[in-house]
Amino acid sequence: MINLNERFTEKKNFFNRLLIIYVFFGFLFFLFLYRTFALQVSSYADYELASIKNKTKEILIQPRRGIIYDRNGEIIVNNVPSYNLITRPSEIENIESHIEEIKAFIDISDDDVLNAKENYKRSAKLNRELTLKNNLTLEEIAKFEVRRHKFPSTFIDERYSRFTPYPELFSHSVGYVGNLDEDNLIQILAEQNLKPKETIFVYSNGYIKGMTGLENIYDKTLRGVYGKKLYEVDASGKLLNEIEITPSINGNDLYTSLDIESQKVAFEQLNKRRGAVVAVDIDTGAIVTYLSSPSFPLNRIANGMSSKDFNKLLNDGNKPFFDRAGQGRYSPASTIKPAIGLYGIENEIIDWDFTINDPGFFVLPEDNRVYRGWKKGGHGEINLKEAIIESSNTFFFSLAYESDIEELIDHLSYFGFGRNVCLDCFLPDKGLLPNPEWKMNTLNFGWFKGDTVNLGVGQGYLSATPLQLAYYSAFLAKKGELSKFSFVQEDIDAPLNTFVSKNINDYDWEKIHESMIGVIDNPKGTAGRLRDLKDFTVAAKSGTVELVSTETKEDYKIIRETEGKRDHAIIIAFGPMPNPKYAVSVVIENGESGGSVAGPVAIEILNSLLKNE
Amino acid sequence: MNKIFKIFRKKIYFDQYLFISIATLSIMGLLFLYSASQENLETVIKQSFFVIFGLFLMFLLSQLDPDFYKNNASIFFLISIFLILITLLYGKEVNGAKRWLDLGFFTLQSSEIVKIALPVFLAAYLYDKPLPISLLHTFLTLVIILIIVNLVRIQPDLGTSLVILLAGLYILFLAGLSWKFIGISFSIFILSLPFIWNNFLEPFQRQRVLTLLDPNADPYGSGWNITQSKIAIGSGGIQGKGYGEGTQAHLDFLPETETDFIFSVVAEEFGFIGVCVLLITFFFIMLRCLYLALNARDRFCRLTIGGLSLLFISTVFINLAMVVGIIPVVGMPLPFVSKGGSSLLSFYIAFGIIISMATHKKLMQK
Numbered sequence A: 001m002i003n004l005n006e007r008f009t010e011k012k013n014f015f016n017r018l019l020i021i022y023v024f025f026g027f028l029f030f031l032f033l034y035r036t037f038a039l040q041v042s043s044y045a046d047y048e049l050a051s052i053k054n055k056t057k058e059i060l061i062q063p064r065r066g067i068i069y070d071r072n073g074e075i076i077v078n079n080v081p082s083y084n085l086i087t088r089p090s091e092i093e094n095i096e097s098h099i100e101e102i103k104a105f106i107d108i109s110d111d112d113v114l115n116a117k118e119n120y121k122r123s124a125k126l127n128r129e130l131t132l133k134n135n136l137t138l139e140e141i142a143k144f145e146v147r148r149h150k151f152p153s154t155f156i157d158e159r160y161s162r163f164t165p166y167p168e169l170f171s172h173s174v175g176y177v178g179n180l181d182e183d184n185l186i187q188i189l190a191e192q193n194l195k196p197k198e199t200i201f202v203y204s205n206g207y208i209k210g211m212t213g214l215e216n217i218y219d220k221t222l223r224g225v226y227g228k229k230l231y232e233v234d235a236s237g238k239l240l241n242e243i244e245i246t247p248s249i250n251g252n253d254l255y256t257s258l259d260i261e262s263q264k265v266a267f268e269q270l271n272k273r274r275g276a277v278v279a280v281d282i283d284t285g286a287i288v289t290y291l292s293s294p295s296f297p298l299n300r301i302a303n304g305m306s307s308k309d310f311n312k313l314l315n316d317g318n319k320p321f322f323d324r325a326g327q328g329r330y331s332p333a334s335t336i337k338p339a340i341g342l343y344g345i346e347n348e349i350i351d352w353d354f355t356i357n358d359p360g361f362f363v364l365p366e367d368n369r370v371y372r373g374w375k376k377g378g379h380g381e382i383n384l385k386e387a388i389i390e391s392s393n394t395f396f397f398s399l400a401y402e403s404d405i406e407e408l409i410d411h412l413s414y415f416g417f418g419r420n421v422c423l424d425c426f427l428p429d430k431g432l433l434p435n436p437e438w439k440m441n442t443l444n445f446g447w448f449k450g451d452t453v454n455l456g457v458g459q460g461y462l463s464a465t466p467l468q469l470a471y472y473s474a475f476l477a478k479k480g481e482l483s484k485f486s487f488v489q490e491d492i493d494a495p496l497n498t499f500v501s502k503n504i505n506d507y508d509w510e511k512i513h514e515s516m517i518g519v520i521d522n523p524k525g526t527a528g529r530l531r532d533l534k535d536f537t538v539a540a541k542s543g544t545v546e547l548v549s550t551e552t553k554e555d556y557k558i559i560r561e562t563e564g565k566r567d568h569a570i571i572i573a574f575g576p577m578p579n580p581k582y583a584v585s586v587v588i589e590n591g592e593s594g595g596s597v598a599g600p601v602a603i604e605i606l607n608s609l610l611k612n613e
Numbered sequence B: 001m002n003k004i005f006k007i008f009r010k011k012i013y014f015d016q017y018l019f020i021s022i023a024t025l026s027i028m029g030l031l032f033l034y035s036a037s038q039e040n041l042e043t044v045i046k047q048s049f050f051v052i053f054g055l056f057l058m059f060l061l062s063q064l065d066p067d068f069y070k071n072n073a074s075i076f077f078l079i080s081i082f083l084i085l086i087t088l089l090y091g092k093e094v095n096g097a098k099r100w101l102d103l104g105f106f107t108l109q110s111s112e113i114v115k116i117a118l119p120v121f122l123a124a125y126l127y128d129k130p131l132p133i134s135l136l137h138t139f140l141t142l143v144i145i146l147i148i149v150n151l152v153r154i155q156p157d158l159g160t161s162l163v164i165l166l167a168g169l170y171i172l173f174l175a176g177l178s179w180k181f182i183g184i185s186f187s188i189f190i191l192s193l194p195f196i197w198n199n200f201l202e203p204f205q206r207q208r209v210l211t212l213l214d215p216n217a218d219p220y221g222s223g224w225n226i227t228q229s230k231i232a233i234g235s236g237g238i239q240g241k242g243y244g245e246g247t248q249a250h251l252d253f254l255p256e257t258e259t260d261f262i263f264s265v266v267a268e269e270f271g272f273i274g275v276c277v278l279l280i281t282f283f284f285i286m287l288r289c290l291y292l293a294l295n296a297r298d299r300f301c302r303l304t305i306g307g308l309s310l311l312f313i314s315t316v317f318i319n320l321a322m323v324v325g326i327i328p329v330v331g332m333p334l335p336f337v338s339k340g341g342s343s344l345l346s347f348y349i350a351f352g353i354i355i356s357m358a359t360h361k362k363l364m365q366k
Helices: A002-042 A042-053 A096-102 A110-126 A138-145 A182-191 A212-215 A218-224 A260-270 A298-302 A307-314 A333-347 A384-390 A393-401 A404-414 A437-443 A447-454 A466-477 A506-521 A530-531 A553-559 A594-611 B002-011 B016-036 B042-061 B065-092 B108-125 B133-155 B159-176 B179-191 B195-198 B203-213 B224-236 B261-293 B299-323 B341-361
Strands: A054-063 A075-087 A130-133 A154-163 A177-179 A199-200 A208-209 A227-233 A239-246 A275-281 A286-293 A356-358 A361-363 A368-372 A380-383 A481-483 A497-498 A537-545 A570-576 A580-588 B092-094 B098-101 B107-109
Touching: A002 A042, A002 B159, A002 B224, A002 B261, A002 B299, A042 A054, A042 B224, A075 A138, A096 A110, A110 A130, A110 A307, A154 A298, A177 A199, A212 A218, A218 A553, A227 A298, A227 A537, A239 A333, A239 B133, A260 A275, A260 A481, A260 A594, A260 B065, A275 A466, A286 A594, A298 A497, A333 A384, A333 A404, A333 A466, A333 A506, A333 A537, A333 A570, A356 A393, A361 A393, A368 A393, A368 A447, A380 A384, A384 A393, A393 A447, A404 A447, A404 B002, A466 A481, A466 A506, A466 A570, A466 A580, A481 A530, A506 A537, A530 A594, A537 A594, A553 B159, A570 A594, A580 A594, B002 B195, B016 B042, B016 B261, B016 B341, B042 B341, B065 B098, B065 B108, B065 B299, B065 B341, B107 B108, B107 B341, B108 B159, B108 B299, B133 B159, B159 B299, B179 B195, B179 B203, B203 B341, B224 B261, B261 B341, B299 B341
Parallel strands: A054 A199
Antiparallel strands: A054 A227, A075 A130, A075 A154, A177 A208, A227 A239, A275 A286, A275 A580, A356 A380, A361 A368, A481 A497, A537 A570, A570 A580, B092 B098, B098 B107
């Protein structure tokens, strides 16, 4: 009996203990079921996304950047393919020894080596590629290919470079491209709902964007739209097959109004002197010539140049990077005179028959200060037309003296002074159209009558860019109705700037044209030397910007010993008369004579433009 | 007809519930393996042979009387220890581990044999001892268990050694190990955890435990397996991606798809529905074993059924807990589903013994 009892307890004990373990496992079973439920049902969306992310890889396709043409359909900037030696810096520990190894059989220039070393760290960090050498020859390609197994992180591939056949002609107008920084790229891609992962590079320097000029202004149009390829990948990252492709959309080509021939002429004429030339088609406001001199090599800036060469350009005293055409401020000097004359007509201060006696100077009644003209003894009894032809200062001093400064400023702003006159210029300067308020705020001085008198001959505080001077010139040519300037051929609905007047009519404009033709064709004209350089009629007004005020010619002779103190030469012109097509402005720094130094340049530009119609 | 069936039933020993559920599980396993092995037919054919042979072996072993196992338990146990020792000396080394004996036609993982032999031996050993188990026998049993566990651990095969330890402890527990003893030794175990951590675990094993606590600390290194396994399971959703369509499994993101992580493949391709079907099958086997243990004819049978079924269940749960990231990765197959002949056969043997114990009745129960 005892034995039986014992067995019963033992069995009961066994059941209890087995049950305890089973209950424990039962609990585990439901815990596990719950856990799986949580993964598969509650967090399904997260894990599904993770699985898709795992198995796919997005690769960006860079679009081809638009080509830039001149007005005749000639290519200004193109994308040129070349076979480049490219390396992945993130996979290379020591770039110097890497280059040394390759240099044993492929010649890499010191410039390229320097360039590679400089960009190595940055490219490695951003996981970008680095170009060791552009434009490999077939022989070099063959030499590398037989040894490529030794350089797993280096390869040869076809890449495009931004290239212009005219490296110095369009440096400031078309501008250059440069590397897109990470933030910019993320922003651009975000606009297109893309995320940067890897890129099929099209360009030798990776992601590019327009940094200056038209490349910058029309960057969005030229750039195109990034595409992407979606690949299925395995765990090792091997691309298995293409799942989806969103093709890239190539950038739009840009048809500019620039004219290569006239640009060449401008370049040759300025011949690396400091200065600028701007010429426009007056009917459309399209800029056909835009040159700032000296210039810089566009291709090398865009596609990589060593910092040594770059610094040399940067520290050049002639400031080749400075865009004199759009940003250089120059006093208009005597070129302002037609506008001042028109002010006199408009406000009925003078008419075409009105004359004054020019003794060679003007005395300001308020303080007896003397304002001199350029010709000793003066021009005698002269009217407005003669005053323009001979460039009498006294006439315009006294006319300005009679004017109301606020009205005069309003009047001048019609001609483009103090305003942005261009729709698509890169960082255009507005120059300075001074007024009493401005003078008080910046110089802490009140406006003197003498300031107004100075304004009458375009000296003093007034300054304008060559671009504005070209606008002024075109505005005169078009008799007070001109659209804003632009660089493109297509009709971009440029706003029209119309001169609103009470008293100026077509007769007055004709008289102004006549006077300006006289500047060249009249025996007394200040730009008489230009007469024989052309076989059509041109209207012009020259100017000489005094940098240092001198009393006598002898004084100036001392001044001109220093080149930087010599007068600037300046001219505005339009033609052919009587139906002008083009207007031009030329500034040559320290060129001394508007008529004889800047003038021939303007004539050659007009010659070239008219010849290439 | 009915008569023939009855005679048939009298002559043979057979548990249709276990047999059918195990056969079903095995066939599902072959199906899963085909996908998990990247449609490798050779693997599946090889596994099929083991399944067919295993089912036959299971049937055969269930015909033997429990007394046969009881009387020969010591011999089986000694043979299995011998195999372990041979493995340690002459075993085939794979990835730094000596776990396999090359028998020419078959590579035997000797730890899988001792895994079965130990609980059977312990049950036989405790058969005629007074129960609840005395302190002396507790210690003797523990010494035997720890020797075997350590022999397997130094191969090294942490997963199997853990399961063997558990199997031994189950027998002790079922044999009536006093709660006082359990309490004291459990406290000692907890207190000595830092010591075990520092002295018994290999650096990679420690890393696995740390990874479990924070798999995102190093998702592309030590956390890779568990991260990818969770992605595979989670992305299966309710219905799954479809048979053979699991991208995690087929694009090599998931490691060890044929063995340790085969459940993740099932979860990815068949979703929560597939997971439930698989789990219910396991759960059914588990419950059937409970029923059989409670109705076993004597102490040996009780202990053996209890020990072996718990061994089976533990293996299942260790594998499942591992793939969903509840416990560290230890290397544990999913019984009847994962690839691997030794593991597969060991469980057919275990269930052959269980069925034998459950179906052989004595007129006069001891």
